[in-house]
Amino acid sequence: xxxxxxxxxxxxxxxxxxxxxxxxxxxxxxxxxxxxxxxxxxxxxxxxxxxxxxxxxxxxxxxxxxxxxxxxxxxxxxxxxxxxxxxxxxxxxxxxxxxxxxxxxxxxxxxxxxxxxxxxxxxxxxxxxxxxxxxxxxxxxxxxxxxxxxxxxxxxxxxxxxxxxxxxxxxxxxxxxxxxxxxxxxxxxxxxxxxxxxxxxxxxxxxxxxxxxxxxxxxxxxxxxxxxxxxxxxxxxxxxxxx
Numbered sequence: 001x002x003x004x005x006x007x008x009x010x011x012x013x014x015x016x017x018x019x020x021x022x023x024x025x026x027x028x029x030x031x032x033x034x035x036x037x038x039x040x041x042x043x044x045x046x047x048x049x050x051x052x053x054x055x056x057x058x059x060x061x062x063x064x065x066x067x068x069x070x071x072x073x074x075x076x077x078x079x080x081x082x083x084x085x086x087x088x089x090x091x092x093x094x095x096x097x098x099x100x101x102x103x104x105x106x107x108x109x110x111x112x113x114x115x116x117x118x119x120x121x122x123x124x125x126x127x128x129x130x131x132x133x134x135x136x137x138x139x140x141x142x143x144x145x146x147x148x149x150x151x152x153x154x155x156x157x158x159x160x161x162x163x164x165x166x167x168x169x170x171x172x173x174x175x176x177x178x179x180x181x182x183x184x185x186x187x188x189x190x191x192x193x194x195x196x197x198x199x200x201x202x203x204x205x206x207x208x209x210x211x212x213x214x215x216x217x218x219x220x221x222x223x224x225x226x227x228x229x230x231x232x233x234x235x236x237x238x239x240x241x242x243x
Contacts, residue, residue, distance in 0.1 A: 039063025080121035
C-alpha cells in the first residue's frame, strides 16, 4: 500500500461525493484517486486506478452498490470495501457481509468516524465483524447458513467445513450469541478447559486469530447463500427451528 490511502468514491450525488472529498483531503494520509456516479463507471475506474479503499453507496443507478462491491472483490480481493447506506438495515448488513464488504455504515456518519473506518479497512481489518455480532438476529442467520453449508453434499462446501466437528459448530453458535467460555461450558455441559481446547482447535483449523473472525470466516469470502425463498419473506422461523 502507498504512503497515502488511495480512496475511490462511488455515489450518484455530486454534493455527497464533494463533501467526502473535502473531508479526506483535509488529512495528510489519504488521497481521493477518483469518483464515479454509477456502477459500470465504478468498476472501470477501480481496475484502472487500483484504490486501496472503495466507498460505495448501496443505492446506485443501474448496478447497485452491493453488485459493484461483489465484482470489485472478485477481481481484486485486496481492495477494502465500505458500503454506505441512507439508513442502517439488518438485511443490507447481511448482504454487505455476503459480498465481502469490510465495513457498513449509514451515510450520516461523522467525518472522524469515516476517517477511522477508512484507515482500519486500508490495513485489512473487517469492522463489519463487530456489526454482525452486535445484532443477534443477523449472527443467528449467519450461523444457520453455516449449518446449511456444512450439511450440503457440494464438494466445495465439504472441503471448507469438513474440518469442523459438530461440537465445534455448537461452540461457534455460542460465540455468536455472545456467551463467555464459562457460559458456553454451562450450556453444553462441558468443562471450561474443554471449551478453551475447542476454541483453540477452531482458530487453528480456520487459520484465524480471534473468536470474531472464526464466526464470520466464510462470510467475507462470499460463501454464504441467500436465505430467501423468493417471496420476499425472511427465514426467521427456519432459524428458530434450527437452533
